[in-house]
Amino acid sequence: MLNFLPSIVLLILASTLLAIGTILCFIPILFFVVLRLILPFAALRKFFAIIFISCAEAWLTLNKGWMKLTQKTQWDVQGDESLDKNGWYLVTSNHQSWVDIFVLQSIFNRKIPFLKFFIKQELIKVPVMGVCWWALDFPFMKRYNKEFLKKHPEMRGKDLEATKKACERFKLTPTSIMNFLEGTRFTQDKHDRQGSPFAHLLKPKSGGIAFAMQSMGKQLNRLLNVTIVYPDGIPSFADFLGGKVKRVIVRVEQIRIPERFFLADYVNDQVFRAEFNQWVYELWREKDMLIGKLLADSGRA
Template identity: 35%
Template structure:
């Protein structure tokens, strides 16, 4: 009986998300069409601001459905000052589909509304794909090693996408989010890539390095965001919606990036590439210790400093 009630709660959360999405699609469509068709920057920029305003309200509605029905307690430890007009790169681990929306929940309005590196396939998702395009999200193709060997030109395709997107972001407040693992971490994926971490996948350094290079000179900081689902080794989005995940801990801190890593030729300079990979791997090792302590159900969770809680 209890599980049936939890499933009903999850279904109601999904219904709420669908209704919120459909409601905000009504003003999103004309604003996106204006941005697509208008040849003048003086028209496109206001259209982008309208799209962003809609996206903020949509994200709030989605999170109200997720947290209102799921009732997860979100403990947010923000160790950086509020700066809604800044330009930031956010590097995060990826545990569950809920990460994407919860990141919006804890960042906005203290920091600029996030833009994500997302998979090319999501471009064709109804409503959401249009919103991502209108918000200038970088759509990444993520070619396999076999595809790159067959066609070496594909190696730089995603990096060109990063450069184009960052050229737009240099002129506006933004939090550019890179889930550095490239996909959600789980035991099967960790085993497949022989991950050295207990809870995380090895981070892909290229996207982060290219973003830092592309934003060099206007960047206000690099932020590290850690997601941990307390006592949940394999968190599932459906379980969050159904109320089976009582606590989610999110920590955000500023990263001190060595100055010699903020600019460099990642593709053409093997020494720079090796140094950047070592730096990111060390950050990931520290993150793995934190997440492991929180997600292991056999331990008493050692929580991060609970400076702020959000529901």
Template identity: 40%
Template sequence: MLAQLLMVLNAALVILNSAVCSVLICLIAIMKLLLPTPKLKAKGTAAANKVMWLWATVNAAILEISNDVEWDVEEIEGLHKDGWYLMISNHLSWTDIVVLCCVFKDRIPMPKFFLKQQLLYVPFIGMACWALDMPFMRRYSREYLLRNPEKRGQDLATTRQSCAKFQHTPTTVVNYVEGTRFTPQKQAKSRAGYEYLLQPKSGGIAYTLAAMGEQFDSIIDVTLAYPNNPDQPFKEMLMGKMSKIVVRVDVLPVDENVTGDYFNDKPFKRDFQRWLVQRWEKKDQQLKDIHRE
């Protein structure tokens, strides 16, 4: 009963925090539209990012107060708040967004997530994410593109348009490479051969690198795990039952392994996919070690 009451209270606090910060960000966005110069608009973007930092800080406080969490985070070096980064990560639940913001909010620019188009219509959250210039993606299936060839390449155009907004403000672009949250059912259906991961999809990260590759200082490869709460981490975090959060980080160079013409150079495309599979094999082994411990 106590856990259920705590879940209701924490959910209300998270919703209230999100609503208040979303309204503030949207007000800043309206003012930014009225500002006359790019330099002043950049200041508006910085102000919106500070509100997102406040949102992440309040969520971190709710998490810490409600849960007796052991944080197992590796030493993170070589990052700074004035850089541009591409972050890739496995994806387990809504908890991932809270954890990534908590861990990195004072180390690098506030993360900007690639979001599904449907999230644009979520009250408060969708409008705030739009105001923060987060990219909303509408993915097309292979079958749809065969029926509608005029839509081919539209994802890349949308990504370029979104990433163009990040060129003048230090930014961390987050890409969940698997494209969806992990579940045992999806893992069994994917037949990818991983124990704790789904098949990585190279298209999304390739779009981002094609649009901004030369601007990124590094690629941040993050591995997340909730070894004591693997099934419903977000619900159990709200109930005060989250006991351990593990974060492993590899900072990778933006080198010849990831810079090339993914869409027209077939040998590079194969090499890039091989590079990504190797990253996922290492990540799966990390997760095996974490859960074994």
């Protein structure tokens, strides 16, 4: 264990190990990406998917290795028992930092199918990782702001249609679909500008998971409702790499998704949309209360 080293040394060491692991796992992915482009046969799609996911899971295992080597974080994780590596899951969590992604990947790696995140379309241009996300069939989302939709009303709902098309592919192999309901990382400024009714959360956006449920059907019948708390303050990614994250608290709640949610039309059925939004609101209200309790119990109000 090297966590006795100065923070700047740990940051450099962790960053270097992360980069090396990423490159090592990227090389075989790139090879098979080229092969998939040469051999675009539907019959081979599942084979390539298995290869890409195996590389990604190896990357997560390497990440856990350097995290143990460079950090002395105390992990308090409950509720991650009785998970199925061959099941289909919809996963959601509160979102505060890039560190959240490493936390989620660390606790769920090889316990459930590899997490597929909803990603902004612009991120496909990120060097190395953009190709990996594309190979792993991450659903790329193009968001339109209110001003754009006023000028181009014909584009309204196009982002949700993209969600539906992406989810259709996930019926072939066990998949975990990850969606941050807040849509962006929490900051106090965003919270205040929204006028959020929650103390520790931004307002949730329900459309993405509603479409995921309706696209996948009863195959996707379990929701993993994850709550992440950093009792010593929300860390930056540099804090994380530098070994400054002292404690992480994670609670995982498995929820059976009501069957009626797979059948209704979220876009056109206003009564159902109101019911679904209320269901999500209650999840968020309970999560907000849980965060408050965990912070209080950990000594931070």
